[in-house]
Amino acid sequence: MKKIRVYVDTSVIGGCFDPEFEKWSNVLFKNFEDKILVPLTSAVVEKEIEFAPAEVQKKFEDFLKLEPEIIQLNQEILEIRNAYLAKAILKPKFTNDLLHIAIATYANADVLVSWNFKHIVRFDKILLYNSANIELGYRQIQIYSPMEVARNEKD
Numbered sequence: 001m002k003k004i005r006v007y008v009d010t011s012v013i014g015g016c017f018d019p020e021f022e023k024w025s026n027v028l029f030k031n032f033e034d035k036i037l038v039p040l041t042s043a044v045v046e047k048e049i050e051f052a053p054a055e056v057q058k059k060f061e062d063f064l065k066l067e068p069e070i071i072q073l074n075q076e077i078l079e080i081r082n083a084y085l086a087k088a089i090l091k092p093k094f095t096n097d098l099l100h101i102a103i104a105t106y107a108n109a110d111v112l113v114s115w116n117f118k119h120i121v122r123f124d125k126i127l128l129y130n131s132a133n134i135e136l137g138y139r140q141i142q143i144y145s146p147m148e149v150a151r152n153e154k155d
Helices: 010-017 022-033 043-049 054-064 075-086 092-106 123-135
Strands: 004-008 038-040 069-071 111-113 142-144
Touching: 004 022, 004 092, 010 022, 010 054, 022 038, 022 054, 038 043, 038 054, 038 092, 043 054, 043 069, 043 092, 054 092, 075 092, 092 111, 092 123
Parallel strands: 004 038, 004 111, 038 069, 111 142
Antiparallel strands: none
16 A cells, blocks of 8 residues: 655754644654655755754654655746746745645645645645646645544544
8 A cells, every 4th residue: 555655844854843743743654654654845944944943853853763765956946936826825925835745746745734724734725735736737726734644543
């Protein structure tokens, strides 16, 4: 059976230390450790982590030991992001959020996980991202919170 490829944005890593999100962020990382799910991340996450608290930076270092696929920015990703900008899905100041979607789309992730309910995990935005993806010839991207993707021992 094909393992699910999961793109992790920065909010999920930080979520490991947030009382509201820590349970499911940590369950997701346990799934990666147990090789139930395949982790993906990006150079954008690496850059955003530089400004995070020390505990989040340490969690990211531990995450890197799991050898996630790290997607580097390239022209194709920037073109996908630019298509999102052209559709005015988000304002240009939120370009990193758009890059996360574009990277996961380019990398053919099965799902992008995020705790960003304002710009990423939001039904109306997901419809717009996927509309652009289809127009560009990419498949639709599934976007969920870690709570909806992580597999608990009871599952």
